[in-house]
Amino acid sequence: MNTTDTHTTDTYAADAHTTDTLGTSTAQARSAVLEREIRRDPGRFRILTGDRPTGRLHLGHYFGTLHNRVRLQDLGVETFVVIADYQVLTDRDVADNLTEVVEDLVLDHLAIGVDPQRSTIFTHSAVPALNQLLLPFLSLVSVAELNRNPTVKDEIAHSRQSSVSGLMFTYPAHQAADILFCKAHLVPVGQDQLPHLELTRTIARRFNDRYGNGTPVFPEPDALLSAAPLLLGTDGGKMSKSRGNAIALAADADETARLLRGAKTDSERHITYDPGARPEVSSLLLLAALCQDRDPREIAEEIGAAGSAALKKHVTEAVNEHLAPIRARRTAYAGDRGYLRQVLREGNARANAVAEATLAQVRTAMNSHY
Known part of the structure; x- marks a missing residue:
């Protein structure tokens, strides 16, 4: 935290609770309004969505999120899809077979109808300017706020690691960088991801208040909740990549x-x-x-x-x-792995251009553009 700033930890906590929060009922009502606005003028919206490359995508992913990405793309919404390869390490010591898994995620997206000419598919690790946003963003949140995030608590409880890494702890702020680097207006999420998005909105608001000089640098993105169905795995539990109870899109x-x-x-x-x-x-x-x-x-x-x-x-x-x-x-x-890598190269190039422009604005706003 920036000790020269007048905000204190208590101020941050009060700010987080007194502003309009993304409660489930609020988010559902807002999502219904947004859906109508998207249909009227899809070109004014940009969404950010994505996945960690930790295994094969399955039917739960398809009906929960992937199908919706194609729908929004086809309506004309500008779509960014992040393959969050750095975030594989939040609950793993190493990222096994990462290249193969990343390419398989690209393959799944192409197969379901994501069009790389209309949607930008990119990887975390290939966009340095995106990751650099994490540093100023971390100065805008308190340790207490990161610590009480319920989604992080749940991921820590199910972590494969014996101790919590700094990457796991700062995951919500890193996700804020994912969303805000491209100034996304909308983030299609499930209800369990609302706390993450609320922190992203908080970071955007605090950056604008502290550095914006009356002109917001970042939008406060809205959650786009869908009526995504909950499909159980073949064992009756939650369908999951790691539990061996899912039907992968790659299955014959x-x-x-x-x-x-x-x-x-x-x-x-x-x-x-x-x-x-x-x-x-x-x-x-x-x-x-x-x-x-x-x-x-x-x-x-x-x-x-x-x-x-x-x-x-x-x-x-x-x-x-x-x-x-x-x-x-x-x-x-x-049959053409070269094409999959081409899709990533082109998507990474587009994402880098956007991220570098955003980082330049951030540096100017923070008076650190040398």
């Missing part, structure tokens, strides 16, 4: 069938859609419904007393049919 039809045959259901034969009482059965019905653009209750009624075997057969057919064109595109792109 046979692997998908094998995984779904082993999916957990329950002992009741008659199939009904009841997420509260029958979460595993309902998640499978929801997966089929998403693939077929149908109501899960309608599918449940069709299967009825035929039982879990019929349910799994229906889900397998629905998933494989829906993923068939995605898999075909993925296979085609996978």
Whole structure:
């Protein structure tokens, strides 16, 4: 923290609680308004979204976030997709097979319809000016604010490391740099990511107040909450790369069938859609419904007393049919790894140009442009 500034830790804490915060209900209402504004004038918006390259993307990612990225891109929203390779180290000692995993993430995005001519796909480590923003941003938040971030607390609790690294601790400020380097107006997030975005808004506001001289340097980005479905893994738990319970976008039809045959259901034969009482059965019905653009209750009624075997057969057919064109595109792109690296080079070049322009503004505002 800058000790010459009049703000104290207590002031920071008060500031964080007295400003308009991104509570879930507030964010949902605001998101509905934003969706209408996007449809009226998509060109005035820019979004930042992305993933850590820690493993293969799966159906949970696809229906939760990836599908929405393509939708926003196709509406005409300028889209930045960060592959957060530095952030792999938040909960790992080393980044294993990083090049391969990064290229596979690019492959998945191309396969689902992300267009590198309309969306900028880039990696953390290739954009130095973005990462340099972390230093002034850290001066704008207190240790207490970083320490009480609930998302960081949860990630620390599930960390693979015996102790918490500085990178893990400063993750929210680094994420703020991801969002603000390109001056994103919107960040598509789940409800669990709202505390991260609130800190980003706080950092933007404090930078503008301290250095803006009446002209804001950064926007205060809004959360764009979607009605993203919660799909369970094949074991009935949260679908996750690391738990071995997910169906990857890279899986072929046979692997998908094998995984779904082993999916957990329950002992009741008659199939009904009841997420509260029958979460595993309902998640499978929801997966089929998403693939077929149908109501899960309608599918449940069709299967009825035929039982879990019929349910799994229906889900397998629905998933494989829906993923068939995605898999075909993925296979085609996978045959040209040189093209994947070209997509990254071009995306990194565009991201660098944006980041360097933003950093130049930051230096000017901070009177450190020498």
